[in-house]
Amino acid sequence: MSDHFSSSHEDLEDMLDIVEISENVHYFEENVPLFSAEQYMEHFRLRPEKTEELAHRFATSEYHNWQERDAPKVSALKCITVFLWFASNEAASFRNLSDRFNITKSTLFEIIRRVTVLLSNLSQEVITWPTDCQIFF
Numbered sequence: 001m002s003d004h005f006s007s008s009h010e011d012l013e014d015m016l017d018i019v020e021i022s023e024n025v026h027y028f029e030e031n032v033p034l035f036s037a038e039q040y041m042e043h044f045r046l047r048p049e050k051t052e053e054l055a056h057r058f059a060t061s062e063y064h065n066w067q068e069r070d071a072p073k074v075s076a077l078k079c080i081t082v083f084l085w086f087a088s089n090e091a092a093s094f095r096n097l098s099d100r101f102n103i104t105k106s107t108l109f110e111i112i113r114r115v116t117v118l119l120s121n122l123s124q125e126v127i128t129w130p131t132d133c134q135i136f137f
Contacts, residue, residue, distance in 0.1 A: 025102065026102070027100050027101060027102070028078050028081060028082075028101050028102070032081065035048075043085070043088065044081065044084040044085060044088055045084065045087070045088045046084055051077070051080055051081065051084065052077065054080050055075075055076040055077040055079070055080040055081075056076070057118065057122065058076045058079060058080055058115065058118055059075075059076035061118055063114040063115070063117060063118050064076050064079065064114070066110060066114065074103060074107060074111065078101065079111045079114075079115060080115060081101075082097065082101050082103070082108065082111050082112075083111060083112060083115040083116075085097065085100070085101070086108075086112055094108055094109070
């Protein structure tokens with residue numbers, strides 16, 4: 001039994017020495033720019049030019065400049081893209097998103113929180129409720 005255990009233990013050590021590189025490494029930087037407009041819409045549910053407009057709004061808002069650590073700052077465009085992926089993919093977990101976009105889960109949480117607040121504040125500009133006349137006709 002002890003031989004079986006040591007053999008399994010060695011196999012486990014060999015397996016742990018294998019370093020797997022995620023297929024998502026540099027996904028935002030390398031893969032997303034290659035998407036056609038149709039592919040972009042399919043993945044993010046928004047046209048690329050609208051994403052850039054929203055990223056500009058985010059960059060000039062009070063919500064973008066929160067990172068205080070020495071970590072590299074996440075661009076406004078990447079923040080919006082991350083948020084759109086999160087909102088467009090109901091089965092996406094924080095682990096999956098942090099891996100795909102190469103950010104920490106705590107940064108992901110802040111991105112989602114801050115972009116949600118921005119969008120909530122912009123809602124009055126972009127949502128038009130029907131008037132009484134429009135409701136009945």
